[in-house]
Amino acid sequence: MRYFDVLILGGGPAGLTAGLYAGRALLKTAVIERGVWGGQMATTEDIENYPGFPNGGVTGPGLSELMRQQTAEFGTELIIDEIEEVKAVDEGFAAKGYDDTYVGRALIIATGASPRQLGAKGEDDFRGRGVSYCATCDGPFYKDKEIVIVGGGDSAVDEALYMTRFAKAITIIHRRDELRAEKIMQERAFKEPKIKFLWSHVVEEIKGNGEVRAVQVRNLKTGQASDFPTQGVFVYVGMNPNTGLVQELVKLNAGGYVCTERDGSTSRAGVFAAGDVDNVRLRQVTNSVGMGAVAATSAIRYLEELDFARAEAVQRSK
Amino acid sequence: MRYFDVLILGGGPAGLTAGLYAGRALLKTAVIERGVWGGQMATTEDIENYPGFPNGGVTGPGLSELMRQQTAEFGTELIIDEIEEVKAVDEGFAAKGYDDTYVGRALIIATGASPRQLGAKGEDDFRGRGVSYCATCDGPFYKDKEIVIVGGGDSAVDEALYMTRFAKAITIIHRRDELRAEKIMQERAFKEPKIKFLWSHVVEEIKGNGEVRAVQVRNLKTGQASDFPTQGVFVYVGMNPNTGLVQELVKLNAGGYVCTERDGSTSRAGVFAAGDVDNVRLRQVTNSVGMGAVAATSAIRYLEELDFARAEAVQRSK
Numbered sequence: 001m002r003y004f005d006v007l008i009l010g011g012g013p014a015g016l017t018a019g020l021y022a023g024r025a026l027l028k029t030a031v032i033e034r035g036v037w038g039g040q041m042a043t044t045e046d047i048e049n050y051p052g053f054p055n056g057g058v059t060g061p062g063l064s065e066l067m068r069q070q071t072a073e074f075g076t077e078l079i080i081d082e083i084e085e086v087k088a089v090d091e092g093f094a095a096k097g098y099d100d101t102y103v104g105r106a107l108i109i110a111t112g113a114s115p116r117q118l119g120a121k122g123e124d125d126f127r128g129r130g131v132s133y134c135a136t137c138d139g140p141f142y143k144d145k146e147i148v149i150v151g152g153g154d155s156a157v158d159e160a161l162y163m164t165r166f167a168k169a170i171t172i173i174h175r176r177d178e179l180r181a182e183k184i185m186q187e188r189a190f191k192e193p194k195i196k197f198l199w200s201h202v203v204e205e206i207k208g209n210g211e212v213r214a215v216q217v218r219n220l221k222t223g224q225a226s227d228f229p230t231q232g233v234f235v236y237v238g239m240n241p242n243t244g245l246v247q248e249l250v251k252l253n254a255g256g257y258v259c260t261e262r263d264g265s266t267s268r269a270g271v272f273a274a275g276d277v278d279n280v281r282l283r284q285v286t287n288s289v290g291m292g293a294v295a296a297t298s299a300i301r302y303l304e305e306l307d308f309a310r311a312e313a314v315q316r317s318k
Numbered sequence: 319m320r321y322f323d324v325l326i327l328g329g330g331p332a333g334l335t336a337g338l339y340a341g342r343a344l345l346k347t348a349v350i351e352r353g354v355w356g357g358q359m360a361t362t363e364d365i366e367n368y369p370g371f372p373n374g375g376v377t378g379p380g381l382s383e384l385m386r387q388q389t390a391e392f393g394t395e396l397i398i399d400e401i402e403e404v405k406a407v408d409e410g411f412a413a414k415g416y417d418d419t420y421v422g423r424a425l426i427i428a429t430g431a432s433p434r435q436l437g438a439k440g441e442d443d444f445r446g447r448g449v450s451y452c453a454t455c456d457g458p459f460y461k462d463k464e465i466v467i468v469g470g471g472d473s474a475v476d477e478a479l480y481m482t483r484f485a486k487a488i489t490i491i492h493r494r495d496e497l498r499a500e501k502i503m504q505e506r507a508f509k510e511p512k513i514k515f516l517w518s519h520v521v522e523e524i525k526g527n528g529e530v531r532a533v534q535v536r537n538l539k540t541g542q543a544s545d546f547p548t549q550g551v552f553v554y555v556g557m558n559p560n561t562g563l564v565q566e567l568v569k570l571n572a573g574g575y576v577c578t579e580r581d582g583s584t585s586r587a588g589v590f591a592a593g594d595v596d597n598v599r600l601r602q603v604t605n606s607v608g609m610g611a612v613a614a615t616s617a618i619r620y621l622e623e624l625d626f627a628r629a630e631a632v633q634r635s636k
Contacts (some may be wrong), residue, residue, distance in 0.1 A: 017369045017604060024367055024458055026483045049342055051335045051607045052381055054372055054388035064368055070372035136615070140342055161622060165344045186458065188626050262580060281581065282615050286335060289369045290608020297454070297600050304479060308506050 004030045006039045006299050007095060007104025009083060009245070012039025014275025015110035015283045016067045022108075023076030023301050030077040030102060032095065037078065039112050040276070041285050045128035046139065050285045060128075063285070081315030086245045092270060093228075093249075102160075105306065106270050106299040108291065109250070109258055111242035113276040113283070118150060118228020118235055120215070122206035131233045135159035136284060139166045148173050148215060150203050151236035157181035157189050159236055160313030164194045171230070173198045175220060198228065206233055241277050253279050264295030272299050322348045324617050325413060325422025325592055327401060327563070330357025331603045332593025333428035334385045335610030338618075340426075341394030343618050348395040348420060350413065355396070356382025357430050358594070359603050362455065363446035367406070368603045377447075381603070404563045410588060411567075423624065424436040424588050424617040427568070428610065429537045429560035436468060436553055438533070440524035448530030453477035454602060460550045462486045468521050469554035475499035475507050477554055482512045483574060489548070493538060512559045516546065524551055559595050571597050584612030588624075590617050 006022040008015045011033025014117045019031040035043045042064040048057030058066075081097035086107070090095075093107040115133035117123055123131055132138040143166045149156055152174035158181070158308055160170050172179075172189070177199040179186045189195050198217065204225065205216040214227040241257045251267035257279040264272040275290035276283045324340040326333045329351025337349040354360045360382040366375030376384075390396055399415035404425070406412075411425040433451035435441055441449055450456040461484045467474055470492035476499070478488050490497075490507070495517040499502045507513050516535065522543065523534035532545045559575045569577045569585035577595040582590040592609035594601045 013369065020369060021604075022365055025480075026458075048388075049338055049611075050370065051331065051338060051385045051388060052368065053612075054377070054391055057388075060369070066372055067369045070366075070375075071370060072385070073372055136339075140344075162343075162618075188622075191626075191629070275328055282612050284611055286339075286611040287608040290605040292369075293367075293602055293604040294600050300480075304506075308509075 001067045001101050001103060002260045004028045004104045005303055006106050006108065007093060007102055008108040008110055009036045009095060010110035010112055010274055012110060012112050012288065013067060014288040014292040015042055018108045018110060018274055018288040018296040019071040019076040019301060020074055021177045021293050021296035023071065023074030027118055030079055032079045032081055033082060034082045037068040043128060047285060077187060083177060083245060086249060106302055108295050108299055109246055109273040110275045110278055112279050113239045113241040115235065116238040116240055118203055120205055126206050126212050128209065130208060131206060133235050135162045139163055141192060142167050144168045145231040147232040147234060149229045149234045149236060154180045154185060155179045156236035159234060160195055161192065162189055163190055170194055171196045171198050173201050173203060173217060175202050243277060263298045264291060266297055270302055319419050319421060322346045322422045323621055324418065324424050324428040325411060325425065326428055327413060328428035328430055329355045330430050330593055330606065331359055331385060332393045332606040332610040335607040336428060336592055336614040337389040337394040338392055339611050339614035340528055340617060341389065348397055350397045350399050350401060350420060352400045355386040361446060365603060401563060404567060416581035424620055426613050426617055427564055427591040427595055428593045429595050431557045431559040433553065434556040434558055436555060438521045438524055442522050448526060451553050453480045453552060457481055457484045460485050463549040465550035465552060466491050466548045467552045467554060468499045468523060470494055472499045472501065472503060474554035475503045477552060478507055478513055481511065482510055483512055488512055489514045489516050491519050491521060491535060493520050548614055558564060561595060581616045582609060583616055588620055621627045
């Protein structure tokens with residue numbers, strides 16, 4: 001068992017920033033990451049919209065390493081472990097990992113969300129090099145290009161409309177023969193001359209040679225496969241918030257994201273959330289660091305109040 | 319008259335980030351700053367808690383210049399002008415400046431807030447070098463030092479308690495003989511052994527030689543002046559949100575800050591706010607950039623909806 005003041009689950013920009021703020025406030029702090037420091041940020045080729053990095057921006061792995069290093073400099077422990085269970089205990093909140101069990105007097109959930117993958121052949125190989133899950137992040141890299149967007153929900157249509165700013169032509173490929181998006185959004189998409197539709201098709205493979213050249217699609221009605229030429233693939237088939245571990249601990253919304261107040265507090269005292277796991281619309285590094293700072297500040301305040309209340313109780317019992 | 323899609327008032331981290339996001343979305347965007355790019359950030363000596371800058375952080379002017387340059391790279395116009403009046407017009411919102419009048423279809427208020435100064439002699443000279451207006455920003459630079467905090471409201475007491483993490487001894491200097499802070503906070507301060515009080519005194523001068531050595535205080539009851547030795551001065555005598563120009567345009571709270579929703583929207587459609595001018599508790603660069611990105615994203619969405627509604631209206635009138 002290892003004890004901390006602030007235990008942070010998830011080592012993406014939100015978790016690392018929360019770790020920076022809590023460590024800098026001289027609290028005994030740990031950030032626990034199961035995979036790679038930086039989270040989704042680390043899998044991003046180029047980030048040109050995180051403020052402070054002009055001249056083409058910074059690479060995702062580069063920014064991840066800068067943030068990791070800075071957080072470590074403030075004494076925060078950075079631990080790689082796979083957490084299997086999180087629960088409330090007398091001392092606060094316990095996260096049982098593979099290597100050890102970690103207990104925090106306050107807990108910050110920054111476990112992120114993962115875009116659902118298509119499961120198409122080549123998808124991993126071209127990720128960040130022609131396959132994207134975020135138009136706000138990568139849109140400008142596709143100026144005057146022909147792209148496809150896979151999906152039929154609100155996000156798919158929303159991002160298709162956004163991509164009309166950059167792309168020359170957009171084809172929405174959807175497995176059904178109608179969209180699931182809000183009617184008003186559908187209407188806007190149907191009236192947009194740059195947006196075309198390929199109904200009742202699924203993407204089976206992403207093909208290219210260094211860069212994306214085509215997607216292999218299959219017509220679900222005829223069963224026929226064919227190649228559809230394209231220069232980029234934006235995937236919007238849903239997001240999975242990583243909240244399986246905390247679903248008993250805090251209130252989640254219908255989509256499975258953690259419900260928070262503006263100060264990062266959740267339905268349970270002492271538990272805070274930040275970053276993509278939170279029910280926010282904008283999933284950007286720029287926004288996640290802000291939320292990490294806010295959640296840490298709230299956790300710091302919570303612990304100050306807790307300490308005072310305990311000191312008072314000790315005083316009274318004397 | 320110059321016309322823009324998005325007009326941003328204020329060139330601190332929130333305004334520059336909003337400009338980056340709106341410009342990157344290929345909207346015709348201007349950021350108007352009256353003084354120095356970076357705002358309060360530019361007057362800060364060292365920033366060690368903005369994620370992405372390890373090894374001691376980055377200077378305030380340095381980070382300001384990086385952000386300014388990056389925003390300019392996305393085609394956003396950066397204009398120095400002093401705005402005298404802001405009002406709603408047919409085309410959107412007009413800001414009348416000294417050099418020109420700027421009209422934006424959407425408006426983002428990022429004019430910041432200024433900490434009230436003591437007006438003590440030497441205060442400007444030692445700003446960022448022994449005089450601070452932000453414990454979260456500068457606290458760790460005062461580890462094991464003796465400091466004074468000037469003020470008696472919630473912020474003064476809150477930050478005094480926060481500074482007990484770092485400083486060896488803290489004296490709250492207050493012009494009255496009692497605090498204005500919440501009772502519970504007062505109680506905590508009175509019980510904290512590191513915090514002492516100097517009642518009914520004002521600070522008239524900050525003295526030192528390269529670094530702060532003492533404050534000259536005056537006892538308001540006896541009229542007597544004396545030197546009080548200290549290594550740092552934290553000033554909490556209030557904040558002035560820079561909302562004079564927009565008080566007729568959007569709803570402000572009792573403190574004069576702009577009331578916003580989590581997406582940065584205000585009481586008026588098409589007007590958004592971000593950064594310290596917003597009614598947020600945490601006033602940090604880390605948080606301001608996040609709010610700037612959120613407000614810009616909301617403005618982009620607002621303009622998309624506006625364009626579609628107008629196209630529909632034209633269609634119907636044919």
